[in-house]
Amino acid sequence: TSFVNGNKVVVEEPAEEDVQDYKDDSYTDDYEEQYDEEPEEHQANIDTTTPILRKRKKHKKMSQFSHHHVKEEMTPEEKKQVFDKIQTERKNLPIYAAREALLKEITQNPALVVVGETGSGKTTQLPQYILENFLQDENTEDRIPTVAITQPRRVAAVSIARRVAEEMGVTLGSKVGYSIRFEDCSDPTDTRLKYMTDGMLLRESQIDPLLSKYTVIILDEAHERTLHTDILFGVIKGIMKKRSDLKLIVMSATLEAKLFSDFFDAAKIVYVSGRQYPVQIYYADEEQLDYVDSCITAALQIHLDESAMSPSVSTGDILVFLTGQEEIESVSKILDERARLLPPECLKLLVCPIFANLPSEKQMEVFDPAPPGCRKVILATNIAETSITINGIRFVIDSGLVKSKAYNPKNGLEILKVCNVSKASARQRSGRAGRESAGKCYRLYPEQSHQGLEDYTVPEILRCNLCSVILQLKSMGIKDIMKFDFMNTPSSSGLIKSLEQLLSLGALDKKGDLTPLGTQMSQFPLDPMYALTLIQSQKMNCVQEVLSVVSMLSVETIFYAPQTKRVEANKNKMKFASKTGDHLTLLRVYQEYQAVKKNSNASELQRWCQEHFINYRSMSKVCEVRQQLKEHLESMNIGLTSCGRDLNQVRRCLCAGFFMNAAVRVPNKRMYKTLVSQLEVRIHPSSVLSDPFPDCLIFNQVIMTSNQYIRDVTAIDSAWLPELAPSVYRGHLLDQTNIMVEEQKKAELAKKEKSKTNAPKTFSVQRSL
Numbered sequence: 001t002s003f004v005n006g007n008k009v010v011v012e013e014p015a016e017e018d019v020q021d022y023k024d025d026s027y028t029d030d031y032e033e034q035y036d037e038e039p040e041e042h043q044a045n046i047d048t049t050t051p052i053l054r055k056r057k058k059h060k061k062m063s064q065f066s067h068h069h070v071k072e073e074m075t076p077e078e079k080k081q082v083f084d085k086i087q088t089e090r091k092n093l094p095i096y097a098a099r100e101a102l103l104k105e106i107t108q109n110p111a112l113v114v115v116g117e118t119g120s121g122k123t124t125q126l127p128q129y130i131l132e133n134f135l136q137d138e139n140t141e142d143r144i145p146t147v148a149i150t151q152p153r154r155v156a157a158v159s160i161a162r163r164v165a166e167e168m169g170v171t172l173g174s175k176v177g178y179s180i181r182f183e184d185c186s187d188p189t190d191t192r193l194k195y196m197t198d199g200m201l202l203r204e205s206q207i208d209p210l211l212s213k214y215t216v217i218i219l220d221e222a223h224e225r226t227l228h229t230d231i232l233f234g235v236i237k238g239i240m241k242k243r244s245d246l247k248l249i250v251m252s253a254t255l256e257a258k259l260f261s262d263f264f265d266a267a268k269i270v271y272v273s274g275r276q277y278p279v280q281i282y283y284a285d286e287e288q289l290d291y292v293d294s295c296i297t298a299a300l301q302i303h304l305d306e307s308a309m310s311p312s313v314s315t316g317d318i319l320v321f322l323t324g325q326e327e328i329e330s331v332s333k334i335l336d337e338r339a340r341l342l343p344p345e346c347l348k349l350l351v352c353p354i355f356a357n358l359p360s361e362k363q364m365e366v367f368d369p370a371p372p373g374c375r376k377v378i379l380a381t382n383i384a385e386t387s388i389t390i391n392g393i394r395f396v397i398d399s400g401l402v403k404s405k406a407y408n409p410k411n412g413l414e415i416l417k418v419c420n421v422s423k424a425s426a427r428q429r430s431g432r433a434g435r436e437s438a439g440k441c442y443r444l445y446p447e448q449s450h451q452g453l454e455d456y457t458v459p460e461i462l463r464c465n466l467c468s469v470i471l472q473l474k475s476m477g478i479k480d481i482m483k484f485d486f487m488n489t490p491s492s493s494g495l496i497k498s499l500e501q502l503l504s505l506g507a508l509d510k511k512g513d514l515t516p517l518g519t520q521m522s523q524f525p526l527d528p529m530y531a532l533t534l535i536q537s538q539k540m541n542c543v544q545e546v547l548s549v550v551s552m553l554s555v556e557t558i559f560y561a562p563q564t565k566r567v568e569a570n571k572n573k574m575k576f577a578s579k580t581g582d583h584l585t586l587l588r589v590y591q592e593y594q595a596v597k598k599n600s601n602a603s604e605l606q607r608w609c610q611e612h613f614i615n616y617r618s619m620s621k622v623c624e625v626r627q628q629l630k631e632h633l634e635s636m637n638i639g640l641t642s643c644g645r646d647l648n649q650v651r652r653c654l655c656a657g658f659f660m661n662a663a664v665r666v667p668n669k670r671m672y673k674t675l676v677s678q679l680e681v682r683i684h685p686s687s688v689l690s691d692p693f694p695d696c697l698i699f700n701q702v703i704m705t706s707n708q709y710i711r712d713v714t715a716i717d718s719a720w721l722p723e724l725a726p727s728v729y730r731g732h733l734l735d736q737t738n739i740m741v742e743e744q745k746k747a748e749l750a751k752k753e754k755s756k757t758n759a760p761k762t763f764s765v766q767r768s769l
């Protein structure tokens with residue numbers, strides 16, 4: 001029953017790794033939106049021409065079958081039934097047996113490390129136990145504990161908070177709430193369990209250095225070792241010296257708990273035993289040329305091979321690990337189409353995507369059990385690796401890939417790229433198939449490749465740009481970054497490079513102290529260069545416009561292109577296009593959206609968006625973000641000036657903020673060379689910039705797929721660089737802007753460059769560290 005020739009997954013002996021021995025150090029990032037990006041090459045390879053033979057019957061709405069979640073449309077009795085069922089489910093979770101023991105340890109220890117397999121109930125249950133225990137034992141209502149629970153990912157924070165609110169029978173945002181960047185769904189006095197991204201708790205500590213509102217802080221998913229969680233380890237360790245009443249719980253899905261325990265002065269480790277059934281591992285017989293296509297083939301193959309024809313049997317769902325939103329969306333469409341070709345007696349395939357930007361109602365759908373006669377195929381980023389647990393999975397398809405950050409301290413550039421996962425990650429992923437019964441995991445790469453994988457994922461702090469956190473730490477009064485209590489100290493070259501960058505941005509002075517500009521920058525919930533751009537807009541009288549551009553950049557996928565209407569969608573995008581590049585294009589979209597919004601109701605606005613292939617939900621989000629940033633500006637007494645039609649001001653302002661990300665064109669090529677980091681890059685195909693390409697431009701980020709691409713680009717006048725950033729663009733860097741006109745200088749320049757180190761050293765901060 002092989003679907004497509006050539007990609008059949010070969011069954012081999014199960015690999016050594018019995019999933020029982022759980023070890024993991026998997027990893028991703030808070031800024032999930034950046035990860036929802038994919039090599040577009042894969043889209044080209046996807047065959048969308050499969051004829052549709054038979055119209056598929058629409059699935060009944062899932063909620064009609066679901067008894068797992070409370071739904072708005074349910075009657076009070078139905079709600080009660082579900083509520084009772086949830087209470088039973090809670091008691092069946094592995095962690096329940098350890099409830100009393102855990103509570104005792106929490107009372108007795110200031111810091112505790114809790115280790116338990118993914119899905120055992122740590123994140124959803126432990127915070128509730130703490131609250132229940134208090135309410136039941138003590139009648140001092142004035143000191144009801146407030147618990148902060150950090151999550152590396154936004155989707156996890158939101159979906160888990162929603163689930164816990166449901167379990168407690170309260171409205172989300174009251175007793176249980178969440179807080180993620182640009183979205184606070186909590187009540188300052190009422191909320192007792194607050195699920196939040198680690199980045200948000202770090203921000204709160206900037207304003208409230210003792211985190212005094214919290215009685216208990218739970219650093220969850222500690223094994224992921226995200227940048228913000230790592231910084232929080234140090235920050236909270238400091239707070240604990242000053243606050244003896246604070247309780248800290250570090251929760252992790254890996255057995256490597258000693259590292260955490262050691263860091264917190266030999267904190268006690270508690271193991272929560274879980275259930276784990278054997279998972280048989282299968283490897284592909286050879287490297288897959290197109291893993292996206294292989295995922296699709298494997299999913300259909302499993303579906304057919306594994307009792308798809310006998311809908312009465314409990315079949316188990318399929319979980320596929322992919323790398324980003326666009327990839328997931330295209331796989332989702334293709335699977336939907338191919339599933340229509342299945343014989344009518346076969347189980348229906350229900351495709352459920354899950355990624356950061358999925359609207360939250362949709363995020364909740366993946367947790368619903370498949371309706372009778374259906375099997376779910378869940379397409380996930382590595383959010384499903386440990387952060388969230390979806391019940392009912394028996395098959396895992398692992399692409400073996402993850403989108404992650406890489407940082408080169410030599411040139412100071414952080415790059416997003418699709419990388420191989422670590423062995424620990426692969427093990428964790430396969431474990432998802434064995435939570436409720438024996439399962440199978442199909443790794444889409446040969447066994448030899450697996451042996452070549454790194455054992456553990458390197459902590460993010462060791463492979464990312466540190467500007468943003470250094471700025472935050474400095475604003476918290478931590479002067480000597482080198483002496484900060486890191487669990488893993490970043491390389492001094494990485495630290496110095498970031499300090500240098502902050503110096504160039506004007507956020508630090510030569511002594512390494514925060515400047516007034518740096519203080520202002522640190523107050524924005526934005527990366528330093530974005531914050532700088534926003535602040536500079538005041539000088540250039542274009543605050544309104546830059547505010548719109550920065551807000552537009554804070555969400556992914558403003559434009560969407562349905563697989564079948566790519567050409568049309570692209571044409572439409574070009575209607576908004578500015579010759580100068582992406583930023584003014586985004587500004588135009590925002591302005592036209594606002595104009596339509598003024599003169600029409602919500603459904604008309606939605607229709608306008610649809611007609612223009614603009615993501616309505618993203619636009620609503622942009623408006624929220626803009627409002628919040630506007631309030632920040634107002635609180636700093638920055639007036640909302642506008643440059644009207646003089647949009648050059650906006651580009652100059654972008655140049656004043658992103659001058660570190662300037663690039664010049666390589667003569668006669670479609671290639672650019674970044675000035676500070678000396679990297680050869682191409683303009684990302686998603687850009688509106690086309691021939692004739694500008695000689696000089698600035699960009700927001702570098703992403704590596706088959707090529708090194710720069711994204712979100714705007715043409716600038718090279719003369720602006722020395723004017724707006726004289727400290728960086730003095731001397732030889734500027735000479736490079738002439739290479740377009742003075743071909744003969746090329747060779748000479750190359751020689752010059754060789755004799756220099758990678759980046760220009762216009763200053764030195766080493767001594768003052």
Ligand code: CDP
Nearest residue numbers: 118119120121122123124159163367389391
């Ligand atoms: O944190 P840990 O991995 O130990 O487990 P958890 O996230 O607390 O999950 C416990 C249970 O809650 C699992 O069976 C999940 O499937 C379930 N859950 C759910 O049904 N809906 C959610 N939105 C979140 C969790």
Ligand code: MG
Nearest residue numbers: 122123386387
């Ligand atoms: Mg968890």
